[in-house]
Amino acid sequence: MSRITAPALARRLHLNVNILHSGFVPSAWRLADADPRAFVDVQHYVRVAQIAEAAKLDAVFLADNAAIVDQIDFRPITALEPTVLLASIAAATSRIGVIGTASTSYNEPYNIARRFSTLDHVSNGRAGWNVVTTADLPSARNFGRDAVPDHAQRYERAAEFTELVKALWSSWEDDAFVGDKADGRFVDVSKVHPVAHRGRHFDVQGPLNLPRSRQGHPVVVQAGGSPDGRDLAARHAEAVFSASQSFEESAEYRRDLNTRAAAYGRPGVKVLAGLTTIIGATEAQALRRRDELIDQIPWRYSLNRLAGTLGIDVERLKLDQPLPEDLALPGGGNGNHTFFHATIAQGRRHGYTVRELIRSLAGGTGHRVIVGTPEQIADDIEHWFNGGAADGFNLMPDALPGGLSDFVDGVVPILQKRGIFRSEYEGTTLREHLGLARPGDV
Numbered sequence: 308m309s310r311i312t313a314p315a316l317a318r319r320l321h322l323n324v325n326i327l328h329s330g331f332v333p334s335a336w337r338l339a340d341a342d343p344r345a346f347v348d349v350q351h352y353v354r355v356a357q358i359a360e361a362a363k364l365d366a367v368f369l370a371d372n373a374a375i376v377d378q379i380d381f382r383p384i385t386a387l388e389p390t391v392l393l394a395s396i397a398a399a400t401s402r403i404g405v406i407g408t409a410s411t412s413y414n415e416p417y418n419i420a421r422r423f424s425t426l427d428h429v430s431n432g433r434a435g436w437n438v439v440t441t442a443d444l445p446s447a448r449n450f451g452r453d454a455v456p457d458h459a460q461r462y463e464r465a466a467e468f469t470e471l472v473k474a475l476w477s478s479w480e481d482d483a484f485v486g487d488k489a490d491g492r493f494v495d496v497s498k499v500h501p502v503a504h505r506g507r508h509f510d511v512q513g514p515l516n517l518p519r520s521r522q523g524h525p526v527v528v529q530a531g532g533s534p535d536g537r538d539l540a541a542r543h544a545e546a547v548f549s550a551s552q553s554f555e556e557s558a559e560y561r562r563d564l565n566t567r568a569a570a571y572g573r574p575g576v577k578v579l580a581g582l583t584t585i586i587g588a589t590e591a592q593a594l595r596r597r598d599e600l601i602d603q604i605p606w607r608y609s610l611n612r613l614a615g616t617l618g619i620d621v622e623r624l625k626l627d628q629p630l631p632e633d634l635a636l637p638g639g640g641n642g643n644h645t646f647f648h649a650t651i652a653q654g655r656r657h658g659y660t661v662r663e664l665i666r667s668l669a670g671g672t673g674h675r676v677i678v679g680t681p682e683q684i685a686d687d688i689e690h691w692f693n694g695g696a697a698d699g700f701n702l703m704p705d706a707l708p709g710g711l712s713d714f715v716d717g718v719v720p721i722l723q724k725r726g727i728f729r730s731e732y733e734g735t736t737l738r739e740h741l742g743l744a745r746p747g748d749v
Contacts, residue, residue, distance in 0.1 A: 320692050320727045321546075321579060321699025321741060322719075323366045323406065324359045326352050330706035331583045333382045333612075333670045334603035338706055345707070346383035352392055353399045355708045362715035363729050365740040366404030366435065368548070368701060369393060373413050374445035381608045390422050397430035404737035406435035406528055411468040412461055413441060413450045417511055419468075420475035423525045424517045432521030432736035436472075437528040437548065438539070440465050458644075462535035464508045469527065469543045471509055474502045476524035477746070478514030494518075522736040523745040532560065533644035541567030545743050546577035548701045550649040550673045553656065557696040577741055580697040581674035584684055585705045586713040593678045597669065600705060604670040613665060616646050616672045626662040630654045646673035674703060681717030685725070688718070692727060 328346035329336040336343050345351040356367045369389040377384050389407030397405050405426065409419050419436070427434035440461035441447075447455045456464075483498035502513035529536070529544035540547045541564060551557035561578045568576050585600070587593030606626065614621035617630070618637020624630075636647060650673045654664040669676045677684050691697045704710025722728035738745060 318727075319729060319742070320688070320722060321577060322364045322728065323368050323404075323579060323699070323701045324355065324364055324711055325368045325370065325581075325701050325703045326355050326707065327370065327703055328383045328385065328707070330710055331669065331674070331703035332585075332600045332604075332705045333608060334600050335706035335710075336383055337603050338600075338709075340709065341706065343383070346386055349387070349392060349395050351707075352387075353396055355711060356396045356400050356403060356405075358708055358711050358715060360400050360403040362719045363732055364403060364702075364715075365699070366406050366433075366737060367393075367396060368406045368437065369408060370437075371408040371410070371439075372443075372446065373410060373441060374443060374449050376443050376445055378608055378611060381605060390426050393426055393434070394429050397426070397433060402433075402732045402735060404433045404435060404526070404740055405430050406437055406526070406737075408437040408439055408530075410439050410441040410446075411465040412456065413446060414468075416468050416471040416509055417475065417513075417515075420472045420515055421517060423472075424476055424515060424520060427520035427522065427525045428517065432738070434520075435526035435528050435546075435737055437530055438465060438469055438544070439530055458533070458535060462533075462539055466539055466542065467506045467508050469539070471502065471504050471506070471511055473524065473527070473543070473746075474504065475511070475513055475515040477519065478502055479518045481519055481523075484518045522738045523747075526737050526741065526743060531645060532648065536644070537564055537567060540564060540576060541573065542571050544576050546579055546698075546741060548579055548581060549697075550581045550645050550675075551696075552649055552653045552673075552675050554691055554694060554696045556652065557691065558694065561696065561698075574744075577698040577743075579699045579701045580691065581703060582688075582700040583669060583674055583676040583703045583705060584710065584714055584718070585669065585676065585678045586681060586684065586710070586717060587678075588680065590679050590683065593680065596705070597678045601666055601670055606665075609665045609670050610661070612670070612672060613650070613661070616650050618647070624661050627660050629658065629660055630664065649673035669705065681713075681721060684714075685718050685721035688722065689725060689727060 329341055370385050371389050372385050393405040393407050423434055423436045442455055444455055478500050480498035483495050485492045485495050499514050504511045526545050527543055528546045529540040530548040557580050565575045585593055585597045587596055610621050610624050677687055723730050
């Protein structure tokens with residue numbers, strides 16, 4: 308692959324790390340140096356965050372689920388509530404951003420506005436909220452529903468939810484807090500405003516009971532590739548986490564998202580593509596590491612996981628045959644569009660059998676996997692970045708913390724030498740790391 312010359316403008320690559328408990332590959336917890344209890348050990352997450360901060364990464368990210376949605380007889384799950392865990396990480400770090408997921412389907416806007424504003428104050432302006440809707444039935448049942456709300460309804464609620472959260476964050480003007488001991492003036496109440504919201508899904512008076520944070524309000528991040536998800540991101544997100552298997556697919560997604568944002572009169576949205584790395588000093592070593600990890604994943608686990616992504620009965624998947632031809636969106640379009648499309652694209656593009664597809668995904672679902680040397684991985688990242696397919700990457704190392712250490716020791720210095728990734732933090736807030744403007748009052 309030929310490298311594209313870095314542009315003269317000071318556009319900088321953005322790198323987050325997704326702390327998926329023991330690592331992206333389902334068997335990571337079985338490695339000799341892994342701790343099976345890492346998924347509920349706060350110090351494990353802190354260690355990963357400190358490694359990332361030492362390498363000057365933009366942020367750590369935590370996904371979330373409101374139910375057990377994986378096969379816990381074999382692998383760990385996302386178990387700890389993100390904002391509580393991120394507050395612990397913030398206390399043990401000083402510069403790296405802290406981004407957490409919270410669903411608009413099974414929360415209330417006031418609670419989420421308050422929770423993430425608190426995290427933003429605790430971290431001194433380093434917080435971000437990843438906006439998601441929730442499409443799995445176990446989560447619905449945990450909140451008293453017999454069925455998942457339909458896709459359009461979830462996104463309609465999410466749009467109103469996000470608009471309201473942003474309004475609550477800005478219900479205090481920047482200089483509303485006075486704290487004047489001599490005059491006995493604590494808050495200028497003329498600068499604290501109710502939101503007085505009455506909508507289809509929510510009635511909230513407000514204002515929030517917290518002043519604005521150092522960075523104005525938490526960074527709004529979104530993850531969702533459906534047309535409704537793209538529109539939500541275009542209206543509200545400042546960065547998105549995407550899942551694209553090819554350069555062309557990601558470049559089209561980024562162009563479409565920014566065209567939609569421009570139609571709303573908004574600036575471009577940072578696209579951070581999901582990327583799993585399996586690294587070796589040589590390509591052969593990297594391939595051996597991949598094989599070691601994949602060979603420890605039971606085929607029944609991988610088949611069940613793939614069937615769940617595709618929304619089909621596992622009996623339809625034959626290891627040495629291609630994917631079935633007649634695949635439609637799960638639940639009549641009510642499932643996860645992003646990983647469904649990304650997984651099928653990977654299988655169809657390469658003509659993989661089910662066995663080959665599972666290996667190419669490293670036992671995961673939908674995110675792109677690179678196996679190689681630090682130089683090979685740096686070449687790929689630079690190609691996507693300079694070619695306009697992504698503004699950065701949401702890294703999901705094969706195993707944690709070791710896979711992240713391999714990345715920051717091997718890949719980051721190459722990216723720094725090529726002038727596309729920072730050698731030092733230039734700011735202190737997540738907005739400054741991402742090159743985002745501080746928001747004004749709503």
